[in-house]
Amino acid sequence: MDGGGMNYAAHASKQLGAKPAVVTRLNKEDDHVVKAFEAAGIDCYPVYTPSSTLMTLEYKTRDVDQRNLYVKGTAGTITPSQLDEIDAKAIVTNSSLRGEVELVFFQKMRERKGVLLSADVQGFIRVLRGESLVYEPWTEMEAILKHLDILKSDAVEAEYLTGEKDIEKAARFFANLGPKEIILTHSKGMLVHADGKDYHYEFHAESMDGRTGRGDTCVGSYLTKRLTLPPKEAGKWAAAVTSLKIEKLGVFDRPVILVEAFIQKYYKD
Template sequence: MVFDVVCIGHLAKDRIVRGSEEYEAPGGACYYGSFVLRALGLRVAVVTRLAREDLPLFEELDSIGVSLFPVQVPETSGIENIHPDPDSDRRICRPRGFAGGFRAEDLPPGIEARLFYLGPIMPGEVPLDFLRHVASLGPVALDVQGILRRLRDGELVIAPREDQGEYLKLATYLKADDVEAKALSGVSSLEDAAPLIAAQGPREVVLTHREGVLVLADGEFHRFPFKPRSLAGRTGRGDTCFSAYLGRRLLGDPPREAARFAAALTTLKLERPGPFRGSLEEVTRLLASP
């Protein structure tokens, strides 16, 4: 079994609360990322852990051509994402369930990929030994969200960890948002944080924030803005941007062009709840606009 990208992470039963609006939806980095990678025509597999009764929630992945390898466990992960101000980037995240940490035996025997994309959303989801095992199979793209999350007073918060450098040195590509970047580097400026993160191992660092994306690759910065007309699709922003960047890099784009494309696609996603279901033609038109 050979794929372009094998996504490893919990698929989630999320609840979104935005102002007076409340609804449940599938979620997780692998969920949002798979739609982008498939839109780019890449061969995608998802290795996840979830309860059997929740498999129907993710049937759409099969319909778009994703190969799903679920490990059945008693409980599916889930997060309640509360946005007190619909137009604000601030959100409160509360856990609704946990599917347990990944183990080497969760990977299908003989699975191969050009890139292994790990998108943990929960603390304890990707143990260090498991990441080491995956890194022995091929290049790793790592989203540090679940690595840095801690449960504090019922809320998932970001905090530094003593062994975070052990995770970073195993990643070829690394993604963090502005809060996570500060936890990794100790500084608030993304331009200052990126080199400090890269010095710990990652070859390319992708930092997302409310205004756009900053990429550091081969010693050069590449900055591109998000320009959405609304933030109706705020949940999944970073997952979408990172996946778009990774996909275009696998297709041969240099870092600058991959970052530019990722910013445009993420702009479109931010305007609509759920994963990116637009067309590449929409992205092309946006890239061509003033």
């Protein structure tokens, strides 16, 4: 199936009424991915490469934080010049493994005034060895985090980098390095750390059929709502959208009215 962080994040953003654009690299044989974005009303700026990033994701238990990843091919590195034609209010990087987005990208994007800049930890600690993705120390962590406004991590990645099982302590560790807002997902829900405060949200899903893409959907919906709402309220939308996405395989495609009702049911103050 067509995956990729940009796929899940962009569709979630579009469903919430934003105008997302996707910058990606892929093999020309996978051009149906570009056409699918365009059919959904999402602008897509592809660079065609010898291979798409081809990944197998294997869950061995119902714990969504525990999984194995295997890679058959990679599409190379997103460069700053690929965004030259795009005027964005927020830039969300959803790389799958180390090398897809590099330090120079964040240095260049930080030069843009008034842009929310976000990244996902997974794209920096996952390293390709043979066909397997393994965690390795992130030597450029401080250099990259100082350029970010928002960082996304899951509980396993956070513990690996910070040594903290306590997700609130892990979030503060990251925040002290630069990004003032941290989205930290775990098997039961998510934490938003912002302005020195912690906001916890439990996921409510009737099935786990759509667990793949959970984190990317979460960050895409959070960033979209963060453009107009404070962190606590944006977190409610992200938790609701993610809960509904977990129930269904594929990208998030549920109506906004359903998300609003979900928020009233589960996340009303």
